[in-house]
Amino acid sequence: MAIKKELIEELEARREKVLAGGGKDKLEARRKKGLMTARDRLDNLFQAGTFMEFGMHAEHACHNFGMEKKELPADGVVAGTGYVGDRPVAAYSEDFTVAGGSLGSMHAQKICGIMDYAQQSGMPVVCFNDSGGARIQEGVESLSGYGKVFFKNVYLSGVVPQIAVIAGPCAGGAAYSPALTDFQVMVKDQANMFITGPEVIFAATGQKCTMAEVGSAAAHATISGNIHFVADNDAHAITIVQKLLSFIPSNNIMDPPHDLNQPLVLDEDPGMDELVPEDSKNPINAKDVIGRLVDNADFLEVQMDFAKNIVVGFGRIQGIVVGIIANQSAVKAGAIDIDASDKAARFIRFCNIFNIPIVTLVDTGGFLPGVAQERGGIIRHGAKMLFAYGAATVPKITVILRKAYGGAYLAMCSQDLGADLVFAWPTAEIAVMGAEGAVKILYKREIDKDPACADKLIADYRAKFASPYQAAGKGLITDVIRPSQTRAMVAMALRNTLSKRETRPPKKHGNIPL
Amino acid sequence: MKKLRITVDGKVFEVVVESLDEQGNPSANQPAVPAFQQTSIAPPPSSAPKPAAAAAAPAGPGTVTSPLAGRVVSIDCQLGQKVASGAQLATVEAMKMNTFVYAERDGTVAEIHVSPADVVEEGQVLVTLS
Numbered sequence: 033m034a035i036k037k038e039l040i041e042e043l044e045a046r047r048e049k050v051l052a053g054g055g056k057d058k059l060e061a062r063r064k065k066g067l068m069t070a071r072d073r074l075d076n077l078f079q080a081g082t083f084m085e086f087g088m089h090a091e092h093a094c095h096n097f098g099m100e101k102k103e104l105p106a107d108g109v110v111a112g113t114g115y116v117g118d119r120p121v122a123a124y125s126e127d128f129t130v131a132g133g134s135l136g137s138m139h140a141q142k143i144c145g146i147m148d149y150a151q152q153s154g155m156p157v158v159c160f161n162d163s164g165g166a167r168i169q170e171g172v173e174s175l176s177g178y179g180k181v182f183f184k185n186v187y188l189s190g191v192v193p194q195i196a197v198i199a200g201p202c203a204g205g206a207a208y209s210p211a212l213t214d215f216q217v218m219v220k221d222q223a224n225m226f227i228t229g230p231e232v233i234f235a236a237t238g239q240k241c242t243m244a245e246v247g248s249a250a251a252h253a254t255i256s257g258n259i260h261f262v263a264d265n266d267a268h269a270i271t272i273v274q275k276l277l278s279f280i281p282s283n284n285i286m287d288p289p290h291d292l293n294q295p296l297v298l299d300e301d302p303g304m305d306e307l308v309p310e311d312s313k314n315p316i317n318a319k320d321v322i323g324r325l326v327d328n329a330d331f332l333e334v335q336m337d338f339a340k341n342i343v344v345g346f347g348r349i350q351g352i353v354v355g356i357i358a359n360q361s362a363v364k365a366g367a368i369d370i371d372a373s374d375k376a377a378r379f380i381r382f383c384n385i386f387n388i389p390i391v392t393l394v395d396t397g398g399f400l401p402g403v404a405q406e407r408g409g410i411i412r413h414g415a416k417m418l419f420a421y422g423a424a425t426v427p428k429i430t431v432i433l434r435k436a437y438g439g440a441y442l443a444m445c446s447q448d449l450g451a452d453l454v455f456a457w458p459t460a461e462i463a464v465m466g467a468e469g470a471v472k473i474l475y476k477r478e479i480d481k482d483p484a485c486a487d488k489l490i491a492d493y494r495a496k497f498a499s500p501y502q503a504a505g506k507g508l509i510t511d512v513i514r515p516s517q518t519r520a521m522v523a524m525a526l527r528n529t530l531s532k533r534e535t536r537p538p539k540k541h542g543n544i545p546l
Numbered sequence: 547m548k549k550l551r552i553t554v555d556g557k558v559f560e561v562v563v564e565s566l567d568e569q570g571n572p573s574a575n576q577p578a579v580p581a582f583q584q585t586s587i588a589p590p591p592s593s594a595p596k597p598a599a600a601a602a603a604p605a606g607p608g609t610v611t612s613p614l615a616g617r618v619v620s621i622d623c624q625l626g627q628k629v630a631s632g633a634q635l636a637t638v639e640a641m642k643m644n645t646f647v648y649a650e651r652d653g654t655v656a657e658i659h660v661s662p663a664d665v666v667e668e669g670q671v672l673v674t675l676s
Contacts, residue, residue: 220587244590254589262585275582313644330582337587364614365643397641402615402668435642466642 050088050105054129062129067222068266070110070127073160073199076270077123078114085112086149087142094136097169104130107138108163111146113155116277122150125160128200132164135206139167140177147184154283156193158273161210162200178205185212190385192283195276197269198223198249198259214382215276215334216259217269220249225258257338257371275332279346279353281386288388290530291351296523304515308459312434315361318343321393321433322356325349325519331356334379339371340364344379349391350523352530355383358393359444361435367400368440370413377416377544380424389427389526392445395434397466399443414443415545421445423542427529429522432456432500432509438465447508452532453525454509455518456500462509463502467494608656608675610647612666616640620662623673627655636660636672647672 051071053059059069068076074083092104108130113122124143126133143159150157166174188194189212196210198218202225210216210225218225224247233239233246245251252258261276263269281288304324307316323329326347333345341364344357357376359366368376383390399405399414421428421443430451436444441462445451456462464470471489472479479486496502500512513521552559619637623629629649636647653675660672 220585241593242590245592248590250587250590253587262587264585268583268585271582272584311644313639313642315643315645332582333584336584337589361643362646365616365641365645367614367641397643400614400641437642461642 046089049103053105053127054131058129066265068199069129070125070133070160070162073125073197073266073270074110074112074114074123076267077158077273078116078121082115083112084114085110086146087111090138090142092136093138093173094167094170096171099169102131104136106130107136107142108133109135109139109142111142113146113149116274119155119277119282120153121156121158121277121282122146122153123158123160126163126200128162128164131167133162133200134164134167135174135177135181136167136170137173137177140174140180143181144184147181147188151188151191154192154286156195156277156280156282157188157213158195158197159210159213160197160199161202161206163206164201165203165206175205178209181209182212185209189214190284193277193280193386195273197263197273198225199266199269201225203227203229203247211258215261216252217261217263217272218249218252218259219263219266219269222265224248225252253335254337257335257375260334262337276346279332279348280388284385284387286387288353288386290353291348292527294351296350296527298520298524300514300516301519302516304518308434308457308515312459312461315366316395316433317362318358318360318366318393318395321518322347322358325391325393325522326354326356327351335375339369339375341366341369342372342376344376346388349519349526352523352526353388354391354526355379355388356391356393357445359396359435361395364400366396366435367398368396368414368417368443369400369405370408370410373410373413373417373443377413377420380417380420384420384424384426387426389429389529390421390424390445391522391526392421392428392430392451394430394432394436394441394444396437396440396444397435398437398440412545414439417443418449419542419544421449423544424450425532425534425536427526427532428452429525429529430454431518431522432460432462433515434459434461436460436462438463447510452529455511455513455521455525456504456509457515457518458500458512459515460500460503460512461498462500463497467491467498470497608651608653609671610635610649610673610675612636612638612647612668612670612672613645614638614640615668616645616666618660618662618664618666618672619644621658621660621673622646623655623658625655625658629653629655629675638666638672649675651675 062069090107092107108127109124111124113120124146194213195215196213200223207225224243226247230241249262253262261272263272307320322331331345331347341360343360428445428451430445447454467490471493475489503509550561550563616638619639621636623635631649631651633649634646635649638645656676657674
């Protein structure tokens with residue numbers, strides 16, 4: 033007695049057909065072009081042999097335009113779970129060799145199914161977008177499919193991390209699904225993403241433009257800020273996803289993967305002292321400071337080419353996963369502008385959702401002045417940052433390296449915005465405004481009478497107010513520390529604050545100024 | 547890493563020993579160099595006409611512009627000087643901070659459009675490289 037041989041053979045025959053996607057020749061052609069197939073991507077993401085497929089035998093639901101005679105293996109999307117490191121992760125990967133990866137109702141149903149499972153099981157979702165768009169033959173059902181996927185993206189947001197890899201075309205409404213996820217990785221040269229491409233833009237407005245300008249990884253990474261990481265190719269995109277997953281928890285009720293099995297080391301780091309330039313007007317490269325602060329200089333920078341005047345990303349400090357937000361005084365004087373505010377606010381909110389402590393490094397002269405900034409809504413955008421910090425209940429540790437002026441001082445997670453601990457270097461300048469501006473207001477009459485006295489007044493003001501001790505004297509900072517003590521103090525502060533509990537009045541959600 | 551010579555039954559072996567912690571990771575005094583690399587990318591060229599800069603010098607190939615509005619502190623290059631990509635060309639002060647302006651490519655300083663103490667706008671041409 034054993035199972036009938038024919039049944040096994042039929043299963044294997046069906047499997048083989050589905051595994052071939054749009055045909056073995058098409059798969060080979062992709063590989064020759066240096067592209068991974070939909071299944072290659074999942075095989076590379078997951079540990080060997082751990083992929084569990086969902087809906088392999090799905091059939092498409094279209095009965096018009098001769099589609100009823102066509103077979104579309106797996107309906108153009110491969111979905112399932114597998115292991116990344118020691119954790120299960122859900123993923124789906126669109127198969128461009130099957131009807132151009134177009135989204136039909138079954139394709140959408142499979143995506144929604146794996147997302148439901150991920151939400152219930154508390155596991156991250158990774159998706160590979162590589163699709164020509166809606167399956168026109170399915171008409172409004174295809175459109176409805178997109179709507180359902182978007183709804184799931186929103187439903188899962190804040191429950192499990194969602195990471196989208198844009199690995200091929202991602203056009204029109206389809207672009208809103210990755211846009212609703214937490215992080216977008218885009219593979220340069222082989223991917224593009226846009227709501228309206230150059231042809232539609234020209235037809236509708238007469239404006240001429242190139243795909244590189246509106247839809248490329250370069251455009252989205254540097255100008256629009258739509259994506260978070262650029263990958264050289266499919267394999268690199270997958271390593272970025274794996275690296276990102278190594279810093280974040282599987283869901284919002286778990287802690288991130290801290291490594292607390294190491295003893296706290298309180299050694300000083302003299303190299304940090306050496307980073308501080310003698311002239312307080314000369315910039316410090318924030319990435320050098322971060323490199324000395326995090327374990328093994330291992331820092332995953334998020335949006336590295338967008339709003340470079342602020343640096344955000346993940347690292348570990350003596351084993352504890354942190355999200356770091358740092359003003360980059362080497363770019364645009366570290367001034368906070370519209371893009372920098374948006375970038376930081378979104379990152380802070382991600383950290384808060386997923387229980388990742390926040391470390392803020394302050395070195396900014398203020399919000400960037402200018403007509404374009406004011407008319408562009410720096411008040412509204414800058415307020416996002418204040419809102420995000422104020423609303424975050426994770427441990428918040430702030431180090432004021434040097435400049436911390438006015439509203440920007442408050443915006444960079446000051447004690448008043450809810451920082452648990454604030455350290456300042458002796459080089460910190462914590463003041464309501466710069467010496468020149470303050471003296472002009474405070475001593476207007478004296479300077480009008482005798483312009484020569486201005487220099488001395490400015491020097492006096494700077495000596496008295498451009499220091500950490502005014503703020504320290506008012507109890508606004510925890511302690512003044514040497515730069516060389518920073519890593520030790522922040523590490524200890526994080527350990528001490530890790531068990532922080534903070535509850536707020538129940539509400540649906542605050543009204544962040546979007 | 548330590549090199550040791552071990553003799554077993556009269557045979558001499560040279561071995562390299564690395565101390566690991568309990569989890570099997572290299573010990574802390576030998577930090578692992580992350581193999582992971584991130585990719586940085588430059589913005590694509592734009593076909594839209596550039597907004598007219600305040601100064602007479604129009605932006606074009608080889609022009610080096612101020613990244614933000616401020617006051618010129620110093621010109622850190624000389625006419626006719628050959629500069630390599632990454633060389634510091636000028637210093638602009640704004641927001642209580644000096645911002646260094648660097649060459650984005652190799653070239654020769656063909657024109658200097660501003661002088662120390664000049665007030666410049668964001669995008670204003672400071673230097674032209676040929």
